[in-house]
Amino acid sequence: MLSGLDHLVITVTDISRAVDFYSRVLGLEVRYRDRERVDLMLGDLALRLHWTATDIEPRAATPTPGSLDLCLRSLLPLEEVQRHLEALDVEVELGPVPRQGANGPIESLYLRDPDGNLLEISRAMKPGSE
Template sequence: MLSALDHLVMYVDDLPQAVDFYSRVLDMDAKEQDAGHADLHFGNLTLRLQLADSAAEPKATRPATGGMELSFASRLPLEEVERHLAALSIPVELGPVARAGGKGPVESLYLRDPEGNLLEITRPRR
């Protein structure tokens, strides 16, 4: 019945800070944006950042910030990702460590965005 995930909504308290983090740190392409939301594009997916107190309807029953865990696949070796994060003073919480990804074994780095969401950056293990 379904063919793909079209977009994912993440609730935030500080939209400009979140847009800056995801575009500057994770190289996502910030597109449509207004006072209540911003769409960030990467690969075939859109990450929609939406203010938790936005009047937009419909929305989640209990919109909350900082409760997401997202895993992103990296085109770059994790060593390059680590250097990029270090240059931006973004701490790595854990990794690289061996994990089981959605499509097989991966090496992962973990970090947090400004809202406290846990972000995993993966690369297939060889």
Template sequence: MEIILDHCVIHVTDWARSNAFYRDVLGAEVVPQGKGYAYRLGDQQLNVHGPGLNPSPLARVPVAPGGSDLCFVWPGRPEEAAAHLKAHGVAVELGPVERRGARGPGHSVYFRDPDGSLLEFISYG
């Protein structure tokens, strides 16, 4: 039996700002979901808690805006990831630095979403 991650949850404070960020910077498909949105990236999805929603059930300590720490695979070199972020006005907080991810050794670039969640682009190979 193989169990894989289907989705996880982030929390945002401003739909328009976050939708634009995840669409433009991460290339996510912004999917309307009830009164809110989800961000689809390939076969994975970020469900999003945000303004106007009262989701249930929740974790014992629900994720707060800016409280997520997520890593995404960047398909090119880490320097290209840094240039991509710069082109979108997103500051690189750290990197490129050597890291080990689910696929083994790689190089990562760290940055933040508009609410302060720590995001990482990892490049393999």
């Protein structure tokens, strides 16, 4: 019946600050929809930023900044991601650590966006490295 995810809404307190973080730190392409909505492209998936005080309807019953826990797959080895984050003075909260992903073992780094959302950056583990 379903084939995938089209977009995921991230509620933020400051769209400009969130756009800076997701584009500069994570390298996502920015597509402006209007003053209160911005799409951050991740392949064919949009991470859609909504401002907390938006009048857009319908929306989640309690849209709350900092309540998201999102795992993103990395094209780069996590050591390279970690060096990139260090160069930008972005704190890694945990990792790299082994975890279980949707399709098997992964290795993950954890960080937070400016609103406190937990972002897990993961990469599939090589067989035998669990």
